[in-house]
Amino acid sequence: xxxxxxxxxxxxxxxxxxxxxxxxxxxxxxxxxxxxxxxxxxxxxxxxxxxxxxxxxxxxxxxxxxxxxxxxxxxxxxxxxxxxxxxxxxxxxxxxxxxxxxxxxxxxxxxxxxxxxxxxxxxxxxxxxxxxxxxxxxxxxxxxxxxxxxxxxxxxxxxxxxxxxxxxxxxxxxxxxxxxxxxxxxxxxxxxxxxxxxxxxxxxxxxxxxxxxxxxxxxxxxxxxxxxxxxxxx
Amino acid sequence: xxxxxxxxxxxxxxxxxxxxxxxxxxxxxxxxxxxxxxxxxxxxxxxxxxxxxxxxxxxxxxxxxxxxxxxxxxxxxxxxxxxxxxxxxxxxxxxxxxxxxxxxxxxxxxxxxxxxxxxxxxxxxxxxxxxxxxxxxxxxxxxxxxxxxxxxxxxxxxxxxxxxxxxxxxxxxxxxxxxxxxxxxxxxxxxxxxxxxxxxxxxxxxxxxxxxxxxxxxxxxxxxxxxxxxxxxx
Numbered sequence: 001x002x003x004x005x006x007x008x009x010x011x012x013x014x015x016x017x018x019x020x021x022x023x024x025x026x027x028x029x030x031x032x033x034x035x036x037x038x039x040x041x042x043x044x045x046x047x048x049x050x051x052x053x054x055x056x057x058x059x060x061x062x063x064x065x066x067x068x069x070x071x072x073x074x075x076x077x078x079x080x081x082x083x084x085x086x087x088x089x090x091x092x093x094x095x096x097x098x099x100x101x102x103x104x105x106x107x108x109x110x111x112x113x114x115x116x117x118x119x120x121x122x123x124x125x126x127x128x129x130x131x132x133x134x135x136x137x138x139x140x141x142x143x144x145x146x147x148x149x150x151x152x153x154x155x156x157x158x159x160x161x162x163x164x165x166x167x168x169x170x171x172x173x174x175x176x177x178x179x180x181x182x183x184x185x186x187x188x189x190x191x192x193x194x195x196x197x198x199x200x201x202x203x204x205x206x207x208x209x210x211x212x213x214x215x216x217x218x219x220x221x222x223x224x225x226x227x228x229x230x231x232x233x234x
Numbered sequence: 235x236x237x238x239x240x241x242x243x244x245x246x247x248x249x250x251x252x253x254x255x256x257x258x259x260x261x262x263x264x265x266x267x268x269x270x271x272x273x274x275x276x277x278x279x280x281x282x283x284x285x286x287x288x289x290x291x292x293x294x295x296x297x298x299x300x301x302x303x304x305x306x307x308x309x310x311x312x313x314x315x316x317x318x319x320x321x322x323x324x325x326x327x328x329x330x331x332x333x334x335x336x337x338x339x340x341x342x343x344x345x346x347x348x349x350x351x352x353x354x355x356x357x358x359x360x361x362x363x364x365x366x367x368x369x370x371x372x373x374x375x376x377x378x379x380x381x382x383x384x385x386x387x388x389x390x391x392x393x394x395x396x397x398x399x400x401x402x403x404x405x406x407x408x409x410x411x412x413x414x415x416x417x418x419x420x421x422x423x424x425x426x427x428x429x430x431x432x433x434x435x436x437x438x439x440x441x442x443x444x445x446x447x448x449x450x451x452x453x454x455x456x457x458x459x460x461x462x463x464x465x466x467x468x
Contacts, residue, residue, distance in 0.1 A: 075466045090379040144467035145324040148396045148416030162382045165431045170333045182382030190424035197399045232309040233378035
């Protein structure tokens with residue numbers, strides 16, 4: 001995967017898409033296609049990153065990149081660096097990842113705007129296949145309170161990332177006051193079940209979710225970011 | 235669903251199970267079958283709950299039950315009550331839920347031990363069908379930093395809740411140092427995609443996950459609880 005690869009065109013010509021599919025694409029391959037990779041040996045590490053890396057027992061170049069990619073450090077403790085990225089995602093090391101990246105000491109950064117990536121890939125898929133599947137860009141994030149990672153959506157196009165039941169009624173005619181289902185995240189999680197971590201499967205296609213798919217690109221996964229004023233944990 | 239219903243037997247006689255299925259069951263129906271429902275009108279509300287309910291603009295009886303079901307309050311602010319339940323789950327209102335529960339002002343509490351529920355249901359399924367599917371008890375939890383809810387596993391039997399890749403290598407022969415996939419949570423999320431919130435579908439069956447299923451009941455979903463000493467957000 002070289003930088004500049006038209007990922008949607010590539011997927012569209014190799015996958016057998018049907019109407020109303022959801023195409024879930026790993027962040028890593030999107031980042032590679034967008035040139036969002038860095039050689040750690042070429043990173044200039046400043047004093048702040050050096051000190052923080054020492055305190056956390058982390059690679060200084062990774063810490064340097066994480067700080068560059070972030071607008072805020074949420075926690076730096078216990079060997080863990082939780083960042084709020086420049087485009088608003090909260091995750092370890094600003095989403096910088098070295099697994100499944102070829103080349104000694106090469107890492108991927110998150111796409112600059114994963115919703116824009118999803119929209120572009122969707123347009124390329126439409127051009128290649130005639131279909132307009134929903135597209136999700138997914139990454140593995142850790143969670144407070146629970147061990148392990150789960151895939152979440154950091155970009156999406158063609159579906160509403162949250163299925164909003166607030167104000168509607170349940171089967172017992174009770175009003176649902178807080179029910180807002182993060183369907184884009186659940187789709188990302190479901191897609192991850194189709195592979196294991198060394199399988200090298202960067203794309204999964206989910207079928208049967210047509211009730212969630214919309215013609216327009218929709219508001220994007222960034223609308224899943226909880227506004228800081230409503231957030232109790234940063 | 236009356237208290238005392240043998241849920242596994244009921245599911246086993248109505249569903250067409252196959253070997254290596256995963257049966258995902260909503261917390262709500264498990265709670266009902268275990269008699270974990272309460273009429274809010276019968277709850278005696280003390281002074282602490284009254285004051286907290288007023289501060290949060292919440293139903294005092296719900297707050298009273300949430301405090302009884304919790305060993306610690308994690309946050310009480312912005313109209314939100316985040317609790318650590320007596321068996322270690324961190325969620326809003328200690329998991330107390332009034333949606334899709336018949337009867338004015340009746341709520342469900344979480345099962346006392348959802349892993350024990352999953353093991354018992356699995357044994358009943360085995361008795362009814364001859365198969366030993368994996369069983370997950372799932373509930374919708376909100377998340378810090380991200381809006382909306384996603385289903386997670388609060389109980390499981392017959393699968394390892396986390397798929398541990400730490401110390402293994404990826405396709406590029408890099409060692410994976412932190413990769414631990416919360417597969418039980420991802421399965422719970424995937425199951426939720428098969429229904430909508432007013433569909434009244436309390437059970438979903440997932441097929442094709444045999445690589446994750448084990449003969450023994452395994453360590454249970456409680457092993458997904460991050461120990462407080464390693465947690466940066468409580």
